[in-house]
Amino acid sequence: MYKILVTGFSGFVSKHLLDHLDGRGMKSEVLGIDLNCPEYPYDHLEQLAVKFEKVDLLNFVKLRNAIHYFQPNHIIHLASYSSVGLSWKNPSLSFKNNMNIFLNLMEAVRELNLKCRVLSVGSSEEYGNVNEDKLPLGEECPLDPVSPYAVARVAQEQLSKVYCDGYGLDVVMTRSFNHIGVGQKEIFVIASFVKQLVEIKKGIKKERKLVVGDISIVRDFLDVRDVVDAYLRLLIHGEKGQVYNVCSGEGVSLREVIDIICGILGMRVEIEVDPSRVRPSDNKVIVGSNEKLKRTMGWNPKISLEESLKDIINYWSIAETGSLENGPHCA
Amino acid sequence: MYKILVTGFSGFVSKHLLDHLDGRGMKSEVLGIDLNCPEYPYDHLEQLAVKFEKVDLLNFVKLRNAIHYFQPNHIIHLASYSSVGLSWKNPSLSFKNNMNIFLNLMEAVRELNLKCRVLSVGSSEEYGNVNEDKLPLGEECPLDPVSPYAVARVAQEQLSKVYCDGYGLDVVMTRSFNHIGVGQKEIFVIASFVKQLVEIKKGIKKERKLVVGDISIVRDFLDVRDVVDAYLRLLIHGEKGQVYNVCSGEGVSLREVIDIICGILGMRVEIEVDPSRVRPSDNKVIVGSNEKLKRTMGWNPKISLEESLKDIINYWSIAETGSLENGPHCA
Numbered sequence: 001m002y003k004i005l006v007t008g009f010s011g012f013v014s015k016h017l018l019d020h021l022d023g024r025g026m027k028s029e030v031l032g033i034d035l036n037c038p039e040y041p042y043d044h045l046e047q048l049a050v051k052f053e054k055v056d057l058l059n060f061v062k063l064r065n066a067i068h069y070f071q072p073n074h075i076i077h078l079a080s081y082s083s084v085g086l087s088w089k090n091p092s093l094s095f096k097n098n099m100n101i102f103l104n105l106m107e108a109v110r111e112l113n114l115k116c117r118v119l120s121v122g123s124s125e126e127y128g129n130v131n132e133d134k135l136p137l138g139e140e141c142p143l144d145p146v147s148p149y150a151v152a153r154v155a156q157e158q159l160s161k162v163y164c165d166g167y168g169l170d171v172v173m174t175r176s177f178n179h180i181g182v183g184q185k186e187i188f189v190i191a192s193f194v195k196q197l198v199e200i201k202k203g204i205k206k207e208r209k210l211v212v213g214d215i216s217i218v219r220d221f222l223d224v225r226d227v228v229d230a231y232l233r234l235l236i237h238g239e240k241g242q243v244y245n246v247c248s249g250e251g252v253s254l255r256e257v258i259d260i261i262c263g264i265l266g267m268r269v270e271i272e273v274d275p276s277r278v279r280p281s282d283n284k285v286i287v288g289s290n291e292k293l294k295r296t297m298g299w300n301p302k303i304s305l306e307e308s309l310k311d312i313i314n315y316w317s318i319a320e321t322g323s324l325e326n327g328p329h330c331a
Numbered sequence: 332m333y334k335i336l337v338t339g340f341s342g343f344v345s346k347h348l349l350d351h352l353d354g355r356g357m358k359s360e361v362l363g364i365d366l367n368c369p370e371y372p373y374d375h376l377e378q379l380a381v382k383f384e385k386v387d388l389l390n391f392v393k394l395r396n397a398i399h400y401f402q403p404n405h406i407i408h409l410a411s412y413s414s415v416g417l418s419w420k421n422p423s424l425s426f427k428n429n430m431n432i433f434l435n436l437m438e439a440v441r442e443l444n445l446k447c448r449v450l451s452v453g454s455s456e457e458y459g460n461v462n463e464d465k466l467p468l469g470e471e472c473p474l475d476p477v478s479p480y481a482v483a484r485v486a487q488e489q490l491s492k493v494y495c496d497g498y499g500l501d502v503v504m505t506r507s508f509n510h511i512g513v514g515q516k517e518i519f520v521i522a523s524f525v526k527q528l529v530e531i532k533k534g535i536k537k538e539r540k541l542v543v544g545d546i547s548i549v550r551d552f553l554d555v556r557d558v559v560d561a562y563l564r565l566l567i568h569g570e571k572g573q574v575y576n577v578c579s580g581e582g583v584s585l586r587e588v589i590d591i592i593c594g595i596l597g598m599r600v601e602i603e604v605d606p607s608r609v610r611p612s613d614n615k616v617i618v619g620s621n622e623k624l625k626r627t628m629g630w631n632p633k634i635s636l637e638e639s640l641k642d643i644i645n646y647w648s649i650a651e652t653g654s655l656e657n658g659p660h661c662a
Contacts, residue, residue: 060423088497091490092391092434099430099486103423142473145489146496155430155486158476159422165477166419 002028004235005072007105008079009034009052012183015042017076017228022047024232031070033057034079040183057101064108074235075118077105083187084125085213085277087149098152099159106163106171117170119235120160124177124220124247124286125150135251136220136289139175139243146283157243164241172238174231177247177288180308181224182315189213189254190221190312194261198316201265209270213277215254218285222248223303233297247288248301261309333359335566336403338436339410340365340383343514346373348407348559353378355563362401364388365410371514388432395439405566406449408436414518415456416544416608418480429483430490437494437502448501450566451491455508455551455578455617456481466582467551467620470506470574477614488574495572503569505562508578508619511639512555513646520544520585521552521643525592529647532596541600544608546585549616553579554634564628578619579632592640 004021006014009032021028022045030048032038033055042050055066057079081087081097102120109116127137128144145151163169184191193212199205230246238244262269293299335352337345340363352359353376361379363369364386373381386397388410412418412428433451440447458468459475476482494500515522524543530536561577569575593600624630 091493092431092438095430095434099426100423103426107423146493148490148493148497151486151489151493154489155482158482158485159479162422162477162479162482166479 002026002074003070003072004028004030005067005070005075006030006032007034007057007075007077007101010036010038011078012181012185013078013179013224013228014038015040015183016181016224017078017231018042018045018048018050020225020228020232021045026232031066031072033063033066057104058096060104060108063104064111067108067114068112071114073116075105075109075116076231076235077102077118077120080121082123082149084147084149086187087147087152091148094148095152098149099155102156102159106159106169109169110163110167117172117235117240118160119231119238120156120171120173121231122157122173122175122243123150123153124175124245124288125283126154126157126175127283127286129283130285132285135285136249136287137245138289139245139292161241170240172234172240173243174234174246175243175288176227177220177222177245177286179222179224179227180312182311184224184312190257190309191316193254193258194309194312195316197258197261197265197267197269198313200269201267202317209272210258211272211274211277212254212258213274215258215271215273217283218251218253218287220247220249220251220287221257221305221308222246222301223305223308226301226303229302230293230297230299233299234293237297239296244293244297245288245290246293247290248305249288249290250305251285251287252305257305257309260306261313264306264310264313333357333405334401334403335359335361336398336401336406337361337363338365338388338406338408338432341367341369342409343512343516344409344510344555344559345369346371346514347512347555348409348562349373349376349379349381351556351559351563352376357563362397362403364394364397388435389427391435391439394435395442398439398445399443402445404447406436406440406447407562407566408433408449408451411452413454413480415478415480417518418478418483422479425479426483429480430486433487433490437490437500440500441494441498448503448566448571449491450562450569451487451502451504452562453488453504453506453574454481454484455506455576455619456614457485457488457506458614458617460614461616463616466616467580467618468576469620470576470623492572501571503565503571504574505565505577506574506619507558508551508553508576508617510553510555510558511643513642515555515643521588521640522647524585524589525640525643526647528589528592528596528598528600529644531600532598533648539601540603541589542603542605542608543585543589544605546589546602548614549582549584549618551578551580551582551618552588552636552639553577553632554639557632557634560633561624561628561630564630565624568628570627575624575628576619576621577624578621579636580619580621581636582616582618583636588636588640591637592644595637595641595644
């Protein structure tokens with residue numbers, strides 16, 4: 001029986017993780033913890049016994065107690081203040097809600113002497129600006145973080161290794177590239193684009209312009225359902241102390257993504273650059289290699305970018321009518 | 332006129348920094364800040380107007396106010412929970428008192444829009460375990476931290492770069508190797524050895540055994556007076572965004588250091604290994620290259636290891652009689 005603690009439980013990745021666990025028939029007890037209540041339902045999942053507890057991961061005592069009472073054998077650490085843009089606006093907040101929360105989690109596991117595997121989710125932002133001749137980025141590529149968020153993620157990964165080698169804990173690390181999907185908040189770029197374009201199409205947004213930052217940047221987008229498939233494989237079969245890229249292996253510019261969305265919606269749009277959305281330093285091109293994940297975990301991405309975008313468009317089209325707003329689930 | 336803010340003001344490096352500034356006739360206003368009062372006198376320094384303010388660097392508002400009222404044009408950030416051993420015992424405390432204090436300092440400078448150079452002191456521990464064929468370590472050597480302390484120091488250095496490149500702040504970074512000297516606390520290895528050996532020699536320590544950790548490890552020791560000489564040169568002439576090793580360029584094992592101390596004291600000693608002093612993972616050999624510092628700053632180390640150890644032996648010999656204990660100076 002899996003007893004899985006999930007941090008960052010209110011996030012959209014967590015929702016898809018539960019769906020995936022349930023869909024695979026993986027009978028599990030799940031304790032979700034988060035500062036905020038999840039806004040999705042989870043009572044209908046047949047294979048899972050899910051509980052939620054409101055825990056601020058910066059509150060060490062409360063976190064340790066939650067872990068102590070639940071006694072998980074697996075932890076998936078999804079919690080993160082994961083916006084690069086916001087990390088430029090508030091580096092301290094970004095650090096506390098990446099680095100310090102992770103430290104608290106690891107210290108709780110260490111103090112409780114828990115036999116437990118931890119999946120530490122990191123970010124492709126750790127790689128920083130690399131020459132295009134180094135693409136796609138393999139796990140051996142040196143890390144050169146260029147934003148406060150990226151520095152915090154590198155520290156999280158390096159600490160994971162320290163906890164493995166120095167304290168004998170069992171941690172598997174990811175460098176997760178941009179993931180997209182249904183339920184992602186609009187502070188993230190693709191959700192922002194789709195929401196704006198759906199609103200323009202429907203006539204809800206009067207100013208018929210798509211407001212963007214730098215759309216020349218190239219990213220590697222992976223559907224969240226493929227992401228959680230990778231996470232569960234790594235949680236069970238990953239090698240202790242190893243780092244795995246989680247990515248599609250394909251690069252696409254934000255401009256191209258806009259074109260695909262407009263194509264699906266059958267519309268054209270004027271683009272307006274908002275300088276406040278252009279970051280001080282940014283990685284121009286991030287494309288990863290997923291060879292290690294494929295080779296060692298038998299994983300393969302199943303959902304194309306077009307399919308993913310269609311689902312997201314559908315989500316925002318319905319969301320605007322209010323029918324997807326279930327409200328917080330703090331049962 | 333230099334207006335220099337010094338963090339970690341109660342530490343022994345700060346004392347030597349003031350002596351060096353004064354000896355060089357560098358007329359300066361100095362504001363020292365620290366959680367603890369300095370235990371050395373500073374009223375006698377003729378070229379300096381020195382003030383001390385008790386500030387916890389984790390208290391952002393108090394720190395920002397102190398900087399705002401003083402308006403420094405130079406900051407030397409010496410504050411650090413700089414023990415590798417203690418970082419293994421309390422990684423969270425180590426992180427907060429390296430990473431979070433540094434973030435607060437940089438955020439204060441950024442928020443106040445201060446035209447001010449910052450010297451960010453880092454550590455040779457950032458390099459981690461390297462093959463001996465890579466020695467001496469040059470600044471271009473990849474970083475591979477193996478302790479919680481080292482991870483925090485890498486994050487500090489990477490954040491310094493982010494603040495330079497992303498926010499346009501003026502930061503110069505060091506990777507400082509082990510430094511030793513008069514006034515260093517006995518939680519540090521050389522001070523601990525000398526204090527124990529002086530006590531054995533004097534008959535104060537009844538058990539005539541030197542208690543040690545792993546003494547096969549090789550380190551690069553530099554006298555603190557050469558260290559502060561380097562810091563002041565870098566503070567004034569260092570290149571923004573650059574990292575400089577501060578080291579002697581010579582490796583010596585702890586066993587050899589014990590032999591030198593015993594030679595100076597004219598004694599032999601039995602050695603006892605205390606397993607609690609042996610760390611979970613440790614760098615076997617750390618020796619740096621100081622070529623960049625020499626080439627660009629005209630710096631050269633002036634004090635040999637033997638001379639340094641003689642001064643430290645003299646210090647602990649007198650300290651035992653109580654004559655060096657001046658008590659806190661919180662004027």
